[in-house]
Amino acid sequence: DPRMSLPTVSAAQFVDDNGATVATLVNWHTHPEVMISTDEVSADFPQYLRHRLDDLLGGVTVYISGAVGGLATPLGVRVPGRDGNSQPMVDGNGQAFLYDGQSWEKARSLGIIVAEYVTDALDDAPLVMDAPLTVRASIVPLPIRNPVHAFAFYSGLVERTEGIIRDLPWFCGIFGCAPERAGYVEVGPLTLVTSPGETFAETVVGRDEMSIDYGPDWGVHTYPAITGYEELMDAEVTMHMGLCGDEIGYLVPQGDRHPSDHPENYEEFYSLGRDVETVYRWTAYLLVMGLADQS
Incomplete structure (x- = not known):
C-alpha cells in the first residue's frame, strides 16, 4: 500500500526512408513473472510480445521494463486467452476464455494482448520526420x-x-x-x-x-x-x-x-x-x- 500502478503502454516505431520498420521500442510497467515459480529461464511474456510485433511490423522489437516497484505484477490477474495463432479464445459458453495461475499459455496470451495495444496505438500515431x-x-x-x-x-x-x-x-x-x-x-x-x-x-x-x-x-x-x-x-x-x-x-x-x-x-x-x-x-x-x- 498504497496500491498505485502505471497502466500505460508506450511504444515508438522507427522506420526507414521506405517506411519499413527498423525497430519498435515498447515500455510497460509490470514484472515479467507470469512463470515466477518455474526453474526454466525465459523472457516470460515479453518474448511473445516481441515475436508478435516482429511478425506484424517487421524489424526488431525491444521491450523494456518500466516502474515495477510496489509489486506491479501479473500474478493473480486473469488474462483473456490467445491461441497459438494469436486469435482470441472462447469457452464452451462462447465467453472469453480466461487464463489464471501460472502457465506458458497465460504468458503467451499476455504478451500478445500487450502487442495488440501497441499496434492499435501505433496505427493512430503521427509520423515524425524531424526528431532531435x-x-x-x-x-x-x-x-x-x-x-x-x-x-x-x-x-x-x-x-x-x-x-x-x-x-x-x-x-x-x-x-x-x-x-x-x-x-x-x-x-x-x-x-x-x-x-x-x-x-x-x-x-x-x-x-x-x-x-x-x-x-x-x-x-x-x-x-x-x-x-x-x-x-x-x-x-x-x-x-x-x-x-x-x-x-x-x-x-x-x-x-x-x-x-x-x-x-x-x-x-x-x-x-x-x-x-x-x-x-x-x-x-x-x-x-x-x-x-x-x-x-
Whole structure:
C-alpha cells in the first residue's frame, strides 16, 4: 500500500526512408513473472510480445521494463486467452476464455494482448520526420543504510562496477554511497528516463496524500503527497526504464517505509535504505529540467 500502478503502454516505431520498420521500442510497467515459480529461464511474456510485433511490423522489437516497484505484477490477474495463432479464445459458453495461475499459455496470451495495444496505438500515431536527439546523464550517490547490502558489497559477494563512495560520510553514512547513473533521453516527442532500481509508480507520476487504516495493531498510516518527475515534463510520449546499472533494488519512498514486522513490509528489505528514492527523484527532477550535473 498504497496500491498505485502505471497502466500505460508506450511504444515508438522507427522506420526507414521506405517506411519499413527498423525497430519498435515498447515500455510497460509490470514484472515479467507470469512463470515466477518455474526453474526454466525465459523472457516470460515479453518474448511473445516481441515475436508478435516482429511478425506484424517487421524489424526488431525491444521491450523494456518500466516502474515495477510496489509489486506491479501479473500474478493473480486473469488474462483473456490467445491461441497459438494469436486469435482470441472462447469457452464452451462462447465467453472469453480466461487464463489464471501460472502457465506458458497465460504468458503467451499476455504478451500478445500487450502487442495488440501497441499496434492499435501505433496505427493512430503521427509520423515524425524531424526528431532531435537529446541525451543527459548524472551520477546518483545513493546512501547504503541496509546492512545486508553493505555486507554483500564489502564481502565481494556482489561485485560493484562503480565501487563505493567513502569520502562523504556526512551524506553517505558509515557504509558509504553506491554511485549509480540516471539518464534522460529525448527523441522528438518521446522522452525516456532511466532508473537504477525498481521504481515506484508515484516517483514517476506523483500522488496525493492518502491514509490507510491497518487495524488496531498498527493504526492509520499517512502516505505523504509526492510530486512525480513527469509532472515537471512536457512530453507527448513518456517511458521509464527501470533496473538499469547495478539493479540496486526497490526505490521505496521514505514516507512509505514500515517496520520489519508490519504486514506491508517487504520492499524495505530489498532496498539500499530510506534515502534512495528521495535522492533518485530529485536527480530525476534536475535531469528533466536540464539542471543536473552531466556525467
